[in-house]
Amino acid sequence: MKNKAAPHITVAIDCIVFGFDGSDLKLLLVKRGFNPEMNKWSLMGGFVNEDESVDDASTRILNKLTGLHGVYLEQLHTFGAVKRDTTERTISIAYFALIDIAKYKQQLSHDYHAEWFPIKNVPSLIFDHDAMVEEAKKRLQYKAALHPIVFELLPEKFTLPQIQSMYDAIYEVNFDKRNFSRKLLSTGLLIKLNEKDKAGSKKGAFYYMLDKEKYNENLYKIFSLIITPDHLQFL
Amino acid sequence: MKNKAAPHITVAIDCIVFGFDGSDLKLLLVKRGFNPEMNKWSLMGGFVNEDESVDDASTRILNKLTGLHGVYLEQLHTFGAVKRDTTERTISIAYFALIDIAKYKQQLSHDYHAEWFPIKNVPSLIFDHDAMVEEAKKRLQYKAALHPIVFELLPEKFTLPQIQSMYDAIYEVNFDKRNFSRKLLSTGLLIKLNEKDKAGSKKGAFYYMLDKEKYNENLYKIFSLIITPDHLQFL
DNA sequence: AACATTAAACGTTATTTTGACGTTTAATAG
DNA sequence: CTATTAAACGTCAAAATAACGTTTAATGTT
Numbered sequence: 001m002k003n004k005a006a007p008h009i010t011v012a013i014d015c016i017v018f019g020f021d022g023s024d025l026k027l028l029l030v031k032r033g034f035n036p037e038m039n040k041w042s043l044m045g046g047f048v049n050e051d052e053s054v055d056d057a058s059t060r061i062l063n064k065l066t067g068l069h070g071v072y073l074e075q076l077h078t079f080g081a082v083k084r085d086t087t088e089r090t091i092s093i094a095y096f097a098l099i100d101i102a103k104y105k106q107q108l109s110h111d112y113h114a115e116w117f118p119i120k121n122v123p124s125l126i127f128d129h130d131a132m133v134e135e136a137k138k139r140l141q142y143k144a145a146l147h148p149i150v151f152e153l154l155p156e157k158f159t160l161p162q163i164q165s166m167y168d169a170i171y172e173v174n175f176d177k178r179n180f181s182r183k184l185l186s187t188g189l190l191i192k193l194n195e196k197d198k199a200g201s202k203k204g205a206f207y208y209m210l211d212k213e214k215y216n217e218n219l220y221k222i223f224s225l226i227i228t229p230d231h232l233q234f235l
Numbered sequence: 236m237k238n239k240a241a242p243h244i245t246v247a248i249d250c251i252v253f254g255f256d257g258s259d260l261k262l263l264l265v266k267r268g269f270n271p272e273m274n275k276w277s278l279m280g281g282f283v284n285e286d287e288s289v290d291d292a293s294t295r296i297l298n299k300l301t302g303l304h305g306v307y308l309e310q311l312h313t314f315g316a317v318k319r320d321t322t323e324r325t326i327s328i329a330y331f332a333l334i335d336i337a338k339y340k341q342q343l344s345h346d347y348h349a350e351w352f353p354i355k356n357v358p359s360l361i362f363d364h365d366a367m368v369e370e371a372k373k374r375l376q377y378k379a380a381l382h383p384i385v386f387e388l389l390p391e392k393f394t395l396p397q398i399q400s401m402y403d404a405i406y407e408v409n410f411d412k413r414n415f416s417r418k419l420l421s422t423g424l425l426i427k428l429n430e431k432d433k434a435g436s437k438k439g440a441f442y443y444m445l446d447k448e449k450y451n452e453n454l455y456k457i458f459s460l461i462i463t464p465d466h467l468q469f470l
Numbered sequence: 471a472a473c474a475t476t477a478a479a480c481g482t483t484a485t486t487t488t489g490a491c492g493t494t495t496a497a498t499a500g
Numbered sequence: 501c502t503a504t505t506a507a508a509c510g511t512c513a514a515a516a517t518a519a520c521g522t523t524t525a526a527t528g529t530t
Contacts, residue, residue, distance in 0.1 A: 006245045006246075006247075006282040006325075007245075007246075007282070007283070007284060007285045008243035008244060008245055008246075009243060009244065009245075009246045009283065009285070010241045010242075010243055010244075011241075011242075011244050011246070011315075011326060012241075047241040047242070048242070048244065048315065048326075049242060050242040050244070050324060051317060052317065053315050053316045053317055054313060054315025054326060055315065057315075075312060075313060077310060078289060078310060078313045078328050079289075080246075080283065080288050080289025080290065080292075080328070081288045082285075082286060082287065082288055089285060090241075091246060091283075091289060091328075093313050093315070093326075142377070142381065145381060146377065146380060146381070146467075146470060147470060159478090160478080160479090161477080161478075176518070176519070176520085177477095177478085177479095178479090178480085178481080178518095178519085178520075178521095179517080179518065179519080179520095181478090181479080181480095182480095182481095183516090183517090186516095196478095196525095196526095198526080198527085200477070200478085201476060201477035201478060201525090201526085201527095202475075202476055202477070202478095202525075202526045202527045202528080203476075203477060203478050203479080203524070203525040203526050203527085204477090204478080204525075204526070204527095205477080205478060205479090206478085206479085219470060220464060220467035220468075220470045223458070223462065223467070224462075224516085224517095227458065227459075227462075227517090228517085228518075229455060232381075232455035232458070233455075235381060235382060235454060235455045394507090395507080395508090396506080396507075411489070411490070411491085412506095412507085412508095413489095413490085413491075413492095413508090413509085413510080414488080414489060414490080414491095416507090416508080416509090417488095417509095417510095418487090418488090421487095431496095431497095431507095433497080433498085435506070435507085436496090436497085436498095436505060436506035436507060437496075437497045437498045437499080437504075437505055437506070437507095438495070438496040438497050438498085438505075438506060438507050438508080439496075439497070439498095439506090439507080440506080440507060440508090441507085441508085459487085459488095462488090463488085463489075
């Protein structure tokens with residue numbers, strides 16, 4: 001099939017930005033600043049330029065809002081219904097990002113009116129953005145079942161109760177804290193520090209960090225956290 | 236950001252078609268019929284029309300070559316490097332399909348010169364099609380770890396040695412046949428038939444089929460097939 | 471200083487699952 | 501009737517599991 005007759009379509013990028021603040025999983029939304037659907041909550045997005053790859057475009061767009069570099073960013077799914085945008089035919093390549101909220105600099109929020117929402121309390125969004133968020137949540141569940149990517153949501157040092165809170169939020173279940181802790185520590189992925197975080201209890205919880213040297217050989221062990229039927233409801 | 240200034244880009248579909256013939260996992264390739272790269276092996280593809288969604292486009296393109304309906308088709312990844320196509324800027328939305336080769340009607344192969352290749356013996360492909368195949372293999376490994384989608388590669392009735400052969404091919408390992416069989420049967424996903432397939436041995440192997448009634452409640456159990464470190468090398 | 475309180479840490483137990491592997495069986499060929 | 505072959509059936513010690521209880525560290529109050 002020759003290329004010349006092929007239609008040309010506008011290609012957009014939409015970003016589903018997940019953040020964790022130490023106790024809750026959150027989603028970053030922006031107020032749309034123009035018609036149609038002005039002033040409604042939306043995912044952050046933009047268009048792909050002619051001289052950049054779609055991955056470069058998504059990095060540029062994400063950096064423009066958050067000011068962050070080196071954020072975990074993964075392509076999710078391309079949404080391509082004919083009438084998904086009311087102005088003209090547009091396909092959107094959706095990416096999801098994982099951000100430690102403590103690292104997020106809010107310097108751009110006056111430009112975009114960006115705001116974090118708890119994942120359980122997301123307002124209705126424009127176009128197919130609701131569907132994008134659902135798809136991203138599901139992808140996160142799949143990915144986190146077999147890969148420790150959710151550590152991208154944590155700061156360099158974190159506690160066991162914090163990690164568990166994050167897993168509880170992602171899978172929408174309550175893991176047994178004794179079994180969760182035993183299994184996670186048995187993966188060999190963590191280094192225990194001598195400092196404690198006293199914010200959550202009187203005793204204080206030990207800080208941990210990822211053992212980068214053993215990461216590659218132990219990362220597959222993360223699956224053992226989720227093998228109980230209750231934790232596999234997302235399938 | 237307003238839409239009017241956004242560039243328009245050609246949007247293509249490329250299909251990675253996996254098939255299983257009862258003993259080997261295979262990939263369907265076509266000989267490219269026009270320049271550039273005429274007569275070289277390539278994935279099957281086409282362009283998205285203005286009046287169809289990307290999912291409809293992929294179904295149309297796949298049906299055009301294979302003649303099959305109801306084929307398992309899943310969006311894989313959008314490839315969007317600037318110069319991935321030498322004629323003009325094109326992004327490609329890659330899908331992978333799973334086909335039972337016995338159902339495949341070769342009526343189109345004179346149009347496209349389509350041919351099955353064993354997954355371990357794939358020739359070099361045009362553009363970024365090699366990367367698409369690698370990405371699809373990895374996605375299949377991820378997906379099959381948590382979901383019994385690979386049954387889409389099997390006929391209605393299949394044997395235990397056939398399923399294992401398929402898993403061995405997907406994960407590039409040799410599962411222990413006694414443990415594999417015990418675990419798979421313990422999922423409750425299969426119904427044992429009274430017929431035997433005598434092609435592979437003198438005793439003959441019992442046929443099984445999927446228990447559709449118990450599918451939803453048992454599908455998560457498929458993960459138990461792959462929890463040994465050797466089987467998780469794809470992570 | 472003593473006591474109360476709280477969440478984190480440490481732990482127990484019966485059951486289930488696991489990997490590694492051997493043996494028996496069904497059916498065909500000679 | 502015997503030999504052969506792959507499928508089916510199985511054993512076993514070790515490891516992991518879910519469910520849950522107890523102890524500890526540290527702070528606040530009296």
